[in-house]
Amino acid sequence: MSHLIPNLQAVQAQIAQAEAQAHRPAHSVQLIAVSKTFPADNIRTLYQHGQRHFGENYIQEWHDKTHQLADCPHIIWHIIGNVQSNKSRLVAEHAHWLHTLDSEKLARRLSNQRPTQLPDLQVLIEINISGDPAKHGIAPEELPALAQAISALPRLNLRGLMCVASNTPNPAELRQQFGQMRQLLAQLQTIAPQADTLSMGMSGDMVLAIECGATMVRIGSAIFGKRDYPNAA
Ligand SMILES: *Cc1c(COP(=O)(O)O)cnc(C)c1O
Numbered sequence: 692m693s694h695l696i697p698n699l700q701a702v703q704a705q706i707a708q709a710e711a712q713a714h715r716p717a718h719s720v721q722l723i724a725v726s727k728t729f730p731a732d733n734i735r736t737l738y739q740h741g742q743r744h745f746g747e748n749y750i751q752e753w754h755d756k757t758h759q760l761a762d763c764p765h766i767i768w769h770i771i772g773n774v775q776s777n778k779s780r781l782v783a784e785h786a787h788w789l790h791t792l793d794s795e796k797l798a799r800r801l802s803n804q805r806p807t808q809l810p811d812l813q814v815l816i817e818i819n820i821s822g823d824p825a826k827h828g829i830a831p832e833e834l835p836a837l838a839q840a841i842s843a844l845p846r847l848n849l850r851g852l853m854c855v856a857s858n859t860p861n862p863a864e865l866r867q868q869f870g871q872m873r874q875l876l877a878q879l880q881t882i883a884p885q886a887d888t889l890s891m892g893m894s895g896d897m898v899l900a901i902e903c904g905a906t907m908v909r910i911g912s913a914i915f916g917k918r919d920y921p922n923a924a
Pocket of ligand 1: 748772
């Protein structure tokens, strides 16, 4: 576990350098530590060093961890995996952010299930930016209609867009996809003026994503190490 803090610091330094290179303000990019498949103890170690934003993919695994981490009350939970209907209530009742909203049906359930005494659930629409049929997210053409529908619902605050770019080492292809996300955010802002968030960039493509305007990066393996669950993405 001793590798966690040096890894966190190295990622923070890379983010700071990428912000400077892109002439963006320091701390304009939020680091989401993606802790899926790793134990609650690892999360606590990072929490004790000041990390507050954590991302999880698998709803049951995440919910178990929320119980184990009752001693870390300031964690901000970001759900970044696919949410099936029968799991929406856990998200509505315990998450702060959902990055993977991709249907009006799920939006309606979350809106109905979000407890009124909690702040609005912060939501991002997931865009299938690579067009890969095996990936989640809506097509760019579907954005206006879904954004209008979500904006009309109480207890959800539509904050922006999320994508998983192609798994490619080709920087031109990544720049094209991240650049299109930035244009789509501008389009979204004509419908939802408060939308200010672009969640894009993972361990392998974080620097390019920041160059292209990411405001949140989701970093797993560069902090926690290699995942070896059978179902790890
Ligand atoms: C697992 C995962 C990440 C983190 O990926 P790394 O390559 O380990 O940084 C980011 N986003 C999503 C949606 C993921 O599922």
